[in-house]
Amino acid sequence: MSQQARIDALEHLLIAVLKLSKITLVVDTAFENAHSSIMGSDGPGGPAEKTKAVEYLNYLKSQLK
Template sequence: MSQQQAQIDAVESLLIALLKNNQMSFVSHKVFDDAHSRIMSEDGPPGTSEKTAAADYLGHLKTLL
């Protein structure tokens, strides 16, 4: 596993743990909506296929909650 993939896995695990926390669960929906908006904006990935892939993966993360 590459160092970059290990970092991504760690950040993903941290995010899911935070969002599953009872104190954070009330904002989880808004967080995902905001993240999706950011992905689709000019601040997100550069191309259409990259934006779509990122949005699809965000949807996957949402299902983990």
């Protein structure tokens, strides 16, 4: 199985789980925590990678609406 297939499966699973969540505050907090983690020292490489990761995180959040 390719790396991309694994990422796609995890992405779809994450969206499905988040859509099931009835607690909007929990979902919003999860996205805020993910954003902080990406931008912090645990996040990907340099500024360009962090920016791309945050943009993708925002895309995922938009899929919940």
